[in-house]
Each structure stands twice: as structure tokens, then as C-alpha cells.
Amino acid sequence: MHNLIVLLLKRQRKFSASNWLIFxxxxxxxxxxxxxxxxxxxxxxxxxxxxxLTQIDTAASQGNVTKVMQFYSPNFTTGDGxxxxxxxxxxxxxxxxxxxxxxSTQLQSWKSEGNVIIAETVTNITGSPSPNNNNLxxxxxxxxxxxxxxxxxxxxxxxxxxxxxxxxxxxPQVNINLPQQVRVGQQYxxxxxxxxxxGDDFLxxxxxxxxxxxxxxxxPTSVDLELLTTGGLFKVGRAPATPGxxxxxxxILRGQGVTMITQRxxxxx
Numbered sequence: 001m002h003n004l005i006v007l008l009l010k011r012q013r014k015f016s017a018s019n020w021l022i023f024x025x026x027x028x029x030x031x032x033x034x035x036x037x038x039x040x041x042x043x044x045x046x047x048x049x050x051x052x053l054t055q056i057d058t059a060a061s062q063g064n065v066t067k068v069m070q071f072y073s074p075n076f077t078t079g080d081g082x083x084x085x086x087x088x089x090x091x092x093x094x095x096x097x098x099x100x101x102x103x104s105t106q107l108q109s110w111k112s113e114g115n116v117i118i119a120e121t122v123t124n125i126t127g128s129p130s131p132n133n134n135n136l137x138x139x140x141x142x143x144x145x146x147x148x149x150x151x152x153x154x155x156x157x158x159x160x161x162x163x164x165x166x167x168x169x170x171x172p173q174v175n176i177n178l179p180q181q182v183r184v185g186q187q188y189x190x191x192x193x194x195x196x197x198x199g200d201d202f203l204x205x206x207x208x209x210x211x212x213x214x215x216x217x218x219x220p221t222s223v224d225l226e227l228l229t230t231g232g233l234f235k236v237g238r239a240p241a242t243p244g245x246x247x248x249x250x251x252i253l254r255g256q257g258v259t260m261i262t263q264r265x266x267x268x269x
């Protein structure tokens with residue numbers, strides 16, 4: 001950590017975010033989310049559905065890629081453009097870097113459409129610091145919608161996600177202000193506010209906006225950290241002209257730690 005801080009003390013340095021941004025693949029397709037007035041309550045969910053979610057949680061927590069991918073149809077797709085092949089490839093790289101992630105999924109609601117089940121779940125993902133994951137701590141909450149046929153997932157659409165990664169002895173505590181959804185072309189505010197007194201400490205940081213595409217799960221991203229003259233980041237953004245999903249990230253470094261928080265922004269017509 002000391003070496004990282006020394007490298008970042010200058011006003012502007014390249015900071016590799018590839019190990020951080022790859023965490024967005026952590027949804028694994030086992031998450032789902034669809035708030036629907038006609039959905040049936042989790043208490044009445046089929047045993048097969050509950051067992052499926054439990055089995056995927058267990059396999060994911062073990063980092064067993066082969067077993068996890070058995071729960072996905074060969075024709076599996078996601079709203080982010082992932083398919084069975086590139087999802088498996090990304091998971092192999094992810095769990096090689098971070099082998100101790102824990103998954104816990106809660107079923108929120110479900111409904112049947114013929115032979116297909118559409119379920120809503122919320123999954124919490126946690127990872128403790130260790131030398132194997134660059135001493136990063138992870139806390140993520142993701143809601144998504146998934147279509148299940150038999151014992152395989154055929155489609156997944158992530159609706160909301162928030163991932164926080166920290167490292168160092170005392171990473172800054174940060175609150176994010178960002179709407180979950182905006183219209184095409186709409187202006188919005190993205191604020192990342194450090195909630196604790198700074199004292200004599202300085203802050204380095206940056207905000208990052210990226211469209212969510214399959215290649216973003218696989219390729220590294222670097223960012224420039226700049227000296228912050230206030231207690232956080234305060235940015236004004238504008239949604240693109242076409243609907244889709246964006247990742248909005250804030251990276252903030254303080255003397256004894258780094259915090260990165262990313263949230264998904266849905267852009268609709």
C-alpha cells in the first residue's frame with residue numbers, strides 16, 4: 001500500500017482500474033430483479049427455483065466456473081451483450097485474481113410465463129482483503145431480472161448495481177449521489193462526498209463514465225487521479241442520445257487508503 005500511495009502523490013498519475021472494474025461481472029447471471037405487481041411471493045416459490053439459486057451461490061463462492069456455467073443455457077444472453085462463451089472467459093480471469101468471494105442471494109419475487117420462470121433476486125457479494133486479491137475489500141449489491149427454463153438461465157438483465165472496493169489501512173468513507181435512471185440527453189449530477197473530516201490530509205480522485213459493453217468486462221481501464229480541492233467529486237454529466245446502461249465510478253485516494261464506488265445508471269427514452 002505504501003508503494004501505491006507514493007506513486008499517486010504527484011498531481012496526476014495513471015492508476016490501473018482493470019482489477020476493479022472487472023468486478024462488474026460478479027453478477028454471474030444468478031441475480032435477478034423484476035418488480036411486478038402480479039409476481040408470486042418468495043414463500044410460495046417452487047423448491048426447484050430455491051435450490052437452483054442456492055446451488056449457484058455455492059458454486060460461485062467456491063470459484064467453480066465449470067459448475068456455475070452448467071446452470072446457463074448455451075444460448076444464454078444478457079442485456080449487457082454477454083453470452084455463454086465470453087462470460088465464462090471473464091469468470092476464469094476474475095476468480096483467478098479474487099478467489100475468495102462469497103455470494104448470498106435472496107429471492108424477492110417470481111412468476112411463471114408458460115414453461116419459463118421470471119424471478120427477482122438481490123445478491124450480496126463480499127470479499128475480504130488478502131494478498132491474493134491485492135488486499136482489496138469488496139461489498140456489492142446487485143438486482144437483476146432473469147429468465148429460467150428448466151434448470152438453466154437463458155436471459156439476464158441487471159437493473160441496479162452498486163460495488164464498493166477499498167484498500168489500505170484507512171480508506172475514505174464516501175457517499176454517492178446519483179439517480180438510478182435518466183432519460184436520453186438528460187443532464188444529471190454525480191457527487192462523491194467524503195463524509196469524514198480531512199484534517200491535514202489531501203485527496204486525489206477522479207470520476208469515470210463508461211458505457212457497459214462486453215469488452216469492458218475483459219479489457220483493462222486506466223484513469224488519471226487529480227488533486228481534489230474540495231471534500232469529494234462533484235460532476236455534471238449528460239446522458240447519451242441512445243438508451244442503454246452506463247457505469248459511473250468515483251475513485252478517491254486519501255493518505256492511508258483508496259475507495260472506489262461504482263453504480264449503474266440506466267438511460268431510457
